[in-house]
Amino acid sequence: MDQSQLAMVVPRRYLLSEPPSAPVMASSCSQALRHHVCKSSRILRIHLQKSYRSFALNSAADQQPAVSSPEEIVIPKKKTWSKEAVLQALASAVKRDPTASDSRFQDDPYLTPKTSSEFKLFSLSQESGRNAAKYFINTYPKYFQKDYAQPHIPCLMPETLEAQIEEASEAALIERIRMRKVKAAVDLYDQLLQAGTSVSLDVTNQLLDLICFCGDHDPAQENVPEQRNEETEDVQDEPQAKKGRAPKASGLLKATWKENNNAERIFALLSEPNTHSYSALIRGMVKYGAYSKAFSTYTDLLNNRLKADVQTFNALIIAAPEVKEKYNEKWELIVDLLKQMAEQKVKPNLLTLNAVLKALRRCGTLGKSQAFPVISEMKALSIDPSLASYNHLLTIFYKTGATIQGQTDILQEVMNEVSGKSFTAQDPDDAQFFITAMRICLDTKDMEQAYRVHELLGVGENWRLLGNDFQQNIYYARFFSLLCMMENIDVMLKWYRDLVPSVYYPSSNIMRDLLQALDTDNRLDLIPQIWKDIKQLGHANRQNLVEELLILMAREKHNQEVQESFAECALDIKKIYDTGDRGKVLLSWTAGSLSDLISVLLAAHRRQDAWEMLKLFKTHNRVPSEELLNRFLTCVKEAGEVNQAVELVQISAGFCLPETPKLIQRVQQEFELTEQQRNMLSDLEIQTFNSD
């Protein structure tokens, strides 16, 4: 460093008032500059502290010395964020918009679903489009070799579905196992054995796993698009697994464990089967329904002085209720298995707990007494129950269809346990909890708990555990029928506006419940609004729903404004009756619906429209009621339309109603008739008299 520059800079630190950004001579090198800034900033800091202290002393209330000492600033360590951290923060800031549809449909407003069937159709077609693309890529990989992406994106590239290694070797066997080609793998294994090549125990165990998992069947060919149009979830590391799913679900029912299948054969070939081999075999047997065989295999395992692993025990606990008849025998077997676990020093896991609870569902009253001790036991082993455990617990205590007496506490206790917690999925049954809990709320008519359940759904990632769209529908349907039953209409409508149709498309039954709730709370004036929703939700073609709506509208007198809106609504309904869908008539007029509609129109003084409607009785071969005609006549009288009154009587006579003479009498008395009309009426009178 230049001496002169240093000399210039150093004196500056004695100038306390010098700001840190004071101009330094342009010639000073960067080092000198840094030195200067450092010094002056330190001086400034000391100065500030001094003034702070004197300030602190001045304020008498605070006797404590200033805590901050001239410590070095600790620069925090660099934090490495996960690659999703930014997005997660952003995503957590987005709240659900009750006026918008699901985010899946926001790309194209034309494809915004309005009804539940549209929702299903659109969401599935989106998925199936993806699957179709994947199918083509995988079927014709040679056309999709060009890799545009930089960096490389493996999941966009075609998967290799054909075995690459041809010669018979252990590597080829591993490859076939990885590709879940059961038959090919078994064949190759046999070839290897015949050739005298020994296969290592690990690989054999993997092969056993594969055979037992698939039940000695090749998983149905996954490249069939129509079987895969359910939602694909991305498990990137194992794309094969998801493909085997749809066929597996259907195949599970048919496939059974066959006597001496390849798994048993290969197992018998093993000179020294280990725990893994036994585990694979037992789990396969349990999966494919060979329960007693699984237990005898387990006895074999014990005879060979081996220990079972936790998965084996889980499988056996699942199988336990199948092999015993009586409730107490089932339970004893489970307890026995648990004791053996403890003996063999196998630590149970959450799935053990859930398996036991699931088995207890089939143990009758024993379940109620043993469920809580089981949970306590697992808690003592610091296994926290998942939602599936609570689901099993609730199912144990609340049987469907059974009358519930004094069991309400259990739901409350469960809610006390779970409320406010965020759960992650650990068990496939986790997704059952919410619909079970809501069912119980509906059964017990417990609005308070229902709110708690719904609140729990909003905590953290719990919404994921509500399950797929189908389950969501069940859940919300239960929630809504409970709301319709128990809540007053304002609260009900608040929920309705919040959830419909952005997350839930109510069925026509729920809409009927809603109408009844409106009726109970005397808020029939909301019917026109609800009718709009009904129309939008695609329930306008439900005869009973529409008729119910008409009955409610026609039943009582309302003020003029409401009647006016009712009349608009009624005309709208009439349109639905008239048009039909693609020439097919969806709704057919009944006498009741016609007369309800006419009385709604009459109440709103829409005589002309009502008159048009009255003619429909004739065209649809329906008979109007006397009451309706009387009401009509009153209305006609108010308007003073003599001609129409006479015509009305003629219509009535046309239907040969017994009321006709009275109507004639009324017309004769109440209207000023011309001579011609008078004659006509007396003619009619004679006619009806004769017909009688």
Next chain:
Amino acid sequence: MYRRLLINIYQVRHGFIHTQNTRLPSTKCKERESFAPVIWAPCTARPLGTSSISFNENKESSTSLSEDKEKRPEENEAKEEVNTDGQKSTEMNECTEISNATLASQLETETVDRPEDSKQVEKTKSGKESLLELLGAMKVEVTTVRKIRPSKTPRMSARADQEPMESTHSMFQHATAEGSQQHGTLNPALVAAVSAAASTLPNRHQAESELLKQLRKHEAVPDTQRRADGQNIGHIIADMKVGRRTNGRSNASPTSHIRFDDDGKGYTQDRGITGELDAVRRRRSPFTSKRLNIFTAGMEQDTLSDLGPTLWDIDLANQIVQATNQTPRNGFEEMIQWTKDGKLWQYPINNEAGLEEEASVPFHEHVFLEKHLDESFPRQGPVRHFMELVITGLAKNHQLTVQQKKEHIDWFRDYFRQKDDVLKEAEA
């Protein structure tokens, strides 16, 4: 009688409001509100002589039931008189207090007042039967406690505000057996400390009031509790009434003692056994029930050789994923999904994403490629010239890795080696 009592309370309350307004903007006003009907009964509702007696009766019943159960109702009547006497004396006390408060700093008169007050009580007491002495003694106890304290506490201006009210307040508090003892004992000490602290400061009054304000904040919680008690006074009186009815004039039994809750909940018999059972049930959650006792808690597991996730584990994960709702709720969640799939640039954005293997290669390996031209290429001539152009191009190429660049050069080396004879012919 009950109705009369209530009327009395209302009147008393109204009276209280007036007095409160006229009197102190005191710190203790709110606190006192709860006891207002009792305290101010003699003061403001003076014309309602009988009703104030009925008040006393009730007070008496509560004290007699809770404190000394053996007392007879007939004696209660007698005691009422005593009490009214005592109250009259306290009335006087109140009056002096009012003057005290207005003067605010005249402490000496206050301390003189105090013994007088207690003496008056004692005087009235001395004339009565010996059985009544028990109650009297209790009262004296209370007042003596109050009497001693002022002498202990340093006499500061703050105390002048607090003390007079404190004393009567706590006295009736004890008499009605519904106040809390600790409130009375805690406060003077605090106030004393406050004034002591304040005296050290130059601006004494201001500092003191500030500190007291701070103190009041701390007392806000018990204050609100007490206010709730005050609101419940109607209930308390109602309960007392029922208690008297049912017991009639007989001995106050221990069971009736239970019925009176000090915390203002009042009559509890209606809740009965079912209510208690409910409470018991609530306390014992089934989730804390006994366990099976099969496993031992600190059990260690024999670790099996883990070969990574097996087919079964993958299947389980799949089932879970399938069972749960994995559809993204908004665009960001969809982007998270894409990030996990590797379809999206990762945040935070890094221009070198996907170039991980190149990260360890220093830049000069990329740029200075002359070292690869050494031995196998001619030192000069068109080939050398060409190759120099090649490495210049390669040095500027950011698409290729160093390995690829080397391979590129190697290819030319091979090529020129193959064409060696042709080159030699051409150049000679």
